[in-house]
Amino acid sequence: MTAPLKVGVAGLGTVGASVVRILGANAEEIAARAGRPIVVAAVSARDKGRNRGLDLSGASWHMDPSQLARSNDVDVVVELIGGAEGAARACVETAIEARRPVVTANKALLAKHGVAIARAAEAAGVTVGFEAAVAGGVPIVKTLREGLAGNRISRVFGILNGTCNYILTRMEKDKLGFAECLAEAQRLGYAEADPTFDIGGFDAAHKLALLASLAFGTEVDANGIYVEGIASITPFDLAMAEELGFRLKLLGIATRTDQGVEQRVHPSMLPKDSAIARVDGVTNAIEIDGDAVGALVLAGPGAGGDATASAVIADIIDIARGIHMPVFGAPASKLTAPVRAPMGTHHGGYYIRLSVIDRPGAAAAIATRMAEQGISLRSIVQRGREPEIDRPNPDPVAVVLITYATNEAALRVALDAIEADGHIDGAPQVIRIEKR
Amino acid sequence: MTAPLKVGVAGLGTVGASVVRILGANAEEIAARAGRPIVVAAVSARDKGRNRGLDLSGASWHMDPSQLARSNDVDVVVELIGGAEGAARACVETAIEARRPVVTANKALLAKHGVAIARAAEAAGVTVGFEAAVAGGVPIVKTLREGLAGNRISRVFGILNGTCNYILTRMEKDKLGFAECLAEAQRLGYAEADPTFDIGGFDAAHKLALLASLAFGTEVDANGIYVEGIASITPFDLAMAEELGFRLKLLGIATRTDQGVEQRVHPSMLPKDSAIARVDGVTNAIEIDGDAVGALVLAGPGAGGDATASAVIADIIDIARGIHMPVFGAPASKLTAPVRAPMGTHHGGYYIRLSVIDRPGAAAAIATRMAEQGISLRSIVQRGREPEIDRPNPDPVAVVLITYATNEAALRVALDAIEADGHIDGAPQVIRIEKR
Numbered sequence: 001m002t003a004p005l006k007v008g009v010a011g012l013g014t015v016g017a018s019v020v021r022i023l024g025a026n027a028e029e030i031a032a033r034a035g036r037p038i039v040v041a042a043v044s045a046r047d048k049g050r051n052r053g054l055d056l057s058g059a060s061w062h063m064d065p066s067q068l069a070r071s072n073d074v075d076v077v078v079e080l081i082g083g084a085e086g087a088a089r090a091c092v093e094t095a096i097e098a099r100r101p102v103v104t105a106n107k108a109l110l111a112k113h114g115v116a117i118a119r120a121a122e123a124a125g126v127t128v129g130f131e132a133a134v135a136g137g138v139p140i141v142k143t144l145r146e147g148l149a150g151n152r153i154s155r156v157f158g159i160l161n162g163t164c165n166y167i168l169t170r171m172e173k174d175k176l177g178f179a180e181c182l183a184e185a186q187r188l189g190y191a192e193a194d195p196t197f198d199i200g201g202f203d204a205a206h207k208l209a210l211l212a213s214l215a216f217g218t219e220v221d222a223n224g225i226y227v228e229g230i231a232s233i234t235p236f237d238l239a240m241a242e243e244l245g246f247r248l249k250l251l252g253i254a255t256r257t258d259q260g261v262e263q264r265v266h267p268s269m270l271p272k273d274s275a276i277a278r279v280d281g282v283t284n285a286i287e288i289d290g291d292a293v294g295a296l297v298l299a300g301p302g303a304g305g306d307a308t309a310s311a312v313i314a315d316i317i318d319i320a321r322g323i324h325m326p327v328f329g330a331p332a333s334k335l336t337a338p339v340r341a342p343m344g345t346h347h348g349g350y351y352i353r354l355s356v357i358d359r360p361g362a363a364a365a366i367a368t369r370m371a372e373q374g375i376s377l378r379s380i381v382q383r384g385r386e387p388e389i390d391r392p393n394p395d396p397v398a399v400v401l402i403t404y405a406t407n408e409a410a411l412r413v414a415l416d417a418i419e420a421d422g423h424i425d426g427a428p429q430v431i432r433i434e435k436r
Numbered sequence: 437m438t439a440p441l442k443v444g445v446a447g448l449g450t451v452g453a454s455v456v457r458i459l460g461a462n463a464e465e466i467a468a469r470a471g472r473p474i475v476v477a478a479v480s481a482r483d484k485g486r487n488r489g490l491d492l493s494g495a496s497w498h499m500d501p502s503q504l505a506r507s508n509d510v511d512v513v514v515e516l517i518g519g520a521e522g523a524a525r526a527c528v529e530t531a532i533e534a535r536r537p538v539v540t541a542n543k544a545l546l547a548k549h550g551v552a553i554a555r556a557a558e559a560a561g562v563t564v565g566f567e568a569a570v571a572g573g574v575p576i577v578k579t580l581r582e583g584l585a586g587n588r589i590s591r592v593f594g595i596l597n598g599t600c601n602y603i604l605t606r607m608e609k610d611k612l613g614f615a616e617c618l619a620e621a622q623r624l625g626y627a628e629a630d631p632t633f634d635i636g637g638f639d640a641a642h643k644l645a646l647l648a649s650l651a652f653g654t655e656v657d658a659n660g661i662y663v664e665g666i667a668s669i670t671p672f673d674l675a676m677a678e679e680l681g682f683r684l685k686l687l688g689i690a691t692r693t694d695q696g697v698e699q700r701v702h703p704s705m706l707p708k709d710s711a712i713a714r715v716d717g718v719t720n721a722i723e724i725d726g727d728a729v730g731a732l733v734l735a736g737p738g739a740g741g742d743a744t745a746s747a748v749i750a751d752i753i754d755i756a757r758g759i760h761m762p763v764f765g766a767p768a769s770k771l772t773a774p775v776r777a778p779m780g781t782h783h784g785g786y787y788i789r790l791s792v793i794d795r796p797g798a799a800a801a802i803a804t805r806m807a808e809q810g811i812s813l814r815s816i817v818q819r820g821r822e823p824e825i826d827r828p829n830p831d832p833v834a835v836v837l838i839t840y841a842t843n844e845a846a847l848r849v850a851l852d853a854i855e856a857d858g859h860i861d862g863a864p865q866v867i868r869i870e871k872r
Contacts, residue, residue: 147575150752295736295737
């Protein structure tokens with residue numbers, strides 16, 4: 001058996017502690033698979049004194065993660081600090097300069113600087129593994145980069161944020177409001193004190209940018225993503241989805257279209273018997289549509305220390321095995337500049353909830369505005385709240401429209417006209433329908 | 437860009453033709469990911485004259501697959517002939533002798549000779565890729581061997597045969613009998629003219645043997661698998677499953693127990709809201725339970741030319757990228773001899789359907805025999821067919837028992853005693869319940 005692979009772990013939070021623990025607990029299996037033992041030779045964290053329940057006696061301690069990255073103690077640098085800049089970025093860049101392979105769970109760093117990091121790593125002849133940056137323990141990076149490498153991929157989409165899926169699942173099953181479910185998720189540790197990054201869709205967007213690059217061979221383009229969060233979703237929307245044969249999920253979706261690549265994160269209606277629609281709670285799930293394989297679905301824990309560590313350790317074992325590959329599958333020099341398909345050209349069905357002022361002609365005017373833009377309606381649902389048919393309701397009533405596939409630009413024109421006509425109260429709720 | 441990788445394809449059936457076609461159609465993407473072009477340099481098939489709609493002008497033709505494997509035209513030998521012996525085995529062995537890496541979809545060959553082939557390949561310094569041998573396009577081999585390499589795996593199980601899942605789905609949804617659904621599957625090309633290999637569970641067993649080796653680091657042990665097929669399943673069993681909160685699937689299950697490794701293929705009841713239970717039709721789906729990752733589920737097309745070719749081509753691209761790995765993840769010399777857990781020690785719940793002769797004392801006798809073996813019953817369902825409660829039914833009635841977890845040996849003793857008591861007509865239907 002060859003010499004041990006010496007790992008330096010920068011960052012001993014939940015994931016870092018799990019990495020150290022599991023490398024110890026499963027050392028025998030890991031050595032058999034890796035062809036050599038893997039040992040933690042160095043660690044870096046802010047607080048040296050804190051008891052993490054870990055045996056770190058064999059590891060050197062570095063206050064500065066970049067010092068760890070430069071240290072001759074380590075063969076591989078594992079960056080688990082987080083953040084697109086600062087200590088994390090310096091640690092990764094220092095490791096690459098020192099010609100050490102890197103493993104990271106840092107989606108923000110790669111979404112922002114992924115192509116530059118890939119170029120630097122490939123020039124230095126080292127790899128950067130980032131399985132843990134997308135969907136936690138689900139090996140989606142390896143699946144796209146290797147498992148489906150023979151496919152021309154048309155779409156990759158799924159549930160990339162467990163916090164949002166937990167909240168939507170709770171709202172749906174228990175008919176609760178968004179704020180109440182968010183507070184509960186925070187109590188359970190599924191959501192941060194400042195939840196914006198999760199519920200605003202930004203976390204999912206970082207992950208989607210990495211998936212799109214892997215799927216389409218394009219440069220990472222996190223700024224080209226259309227992002228909506230889930231804060232506007234109401235129990236009524238979830239109930240209507242159910243009634244109309246859908247489930248409502250926050251999806252990250254990257255599609256190849258005639259116009260370029262569409263990258264979107266937004267609440268979406270999915271046919272309720274589709275694989276992704278059925279995924280509840282904090283689980284992540286991703287579907288990949290490839291020309292050869294058809295539809296492949298992966299589902300598993302998208303967060304948590306041990307699950308994320310599973311992905312980190314898989315990348316470390318790949319390095320121990322001598323697997324060497326460009327960061328995004330194809331070399332950075334071969335990644336194409338992404339052509340952004342504008343949202344106006346998005347083609348699909350829509351769920352539209354209008355708060356309609358209940359007076360004669362309102363329905364006709366709305367239908368006319370849709371027709372003017374060539375938009376056909378598949379379903380119209382309006383329910384008076386009281387069984388009184390003598391006179392219109394003085395308060396606005398909810399009207400839900402399901403359109404057949406249309407262009408987003410046309411829909412926006414129609415909705416602007418409907419608003420200008422004065423028949424509706426407040427902005428329309430618009431939720432895209434994602435086809436199976 | 438380095439020189440093209442020259443592929444020899446032995447066997448131009450459905451999968452072979454798809455491999456040749458997709459390597460051509462996606463040549464650009466594949467070359468970018470592989471770091472070099474991949475070309476079909478040689479082919480072998482029985483009938484040279486047949487029009488397969490393929491451009492084979494650049495490829496040399498070999499009547500004998502072993503001649504192709506020896507040919508200096510090829511860098512990689514792709515074996516798609518099938519069968520555990522004969523031309524397929526000779527082709528693979530010849531390629532390894534000639535120090536050429538091999539890619540194969542041949543589960544029968546690897547289930548029978550996998551360890552010997554791995555030893556020979558590792559001695560020759562070449563790889564044998566077999567992603568396509570298990571679950572078609574689903575990258576389960578790579579997931580177990582690489583994606584979850586840091587995990588200690590406790591169980592891998594799932595739907596490994598699309599033919600059986602199609603038949604069971606049809607029987608369940610449309611309340612049809614087994615024979616009728618089998619005939620339909622044959623008409624649709626989902627089942628062979630001789631369907632024994634699929635419906636008897638033997639195809640799933642071959643795949644399970646390979647998964648168990650990858651998951652547990654044990655030598656392939658296809659002879660150690662307990663196998664039951666689906667021919668005894670009735671629409672009544674499917675309806676009762678539904679009523680009792682289960683779905684009925686043919687599963688392949690490999691579990692690590694205190695007694696050793698349990699490998700079983702048999703019809704199984706699964707909680708109806710579990711991920712594998714929800715998979716319908718010809719789709720394959722596999723769950724892996726790892727100590728770090730938790731539960732990971734992969735689902736996708738388990739058969740078909742293009743989906744299987746997707747897996748074959750992924751293995752070819754790995755070879756083009758210079759990825760070199762032991763066949764079963766750990767070197768053949770490190771695989772441990774499997775310790776077979778006997779079925780008598782299997783611990784779990786059971787669905788038991790008895791055809792009970794309806795006379796006083798029958799129910800009491802059955803319950804007593806179960807109690808004597810320490811078996812607790814979770815549910816008992818008996819329905820008289822007519823609303824006549826004056827006298828017992830002259831014909832036997834179906835009684836369904838659901839047990840709490842017990843040992844299979846104890847259950848068999850109880851059932852033998854019930855049979856000996858003469859209260860039942862015909863053999864009991866026994867279906868194991870697989871826990872979530």
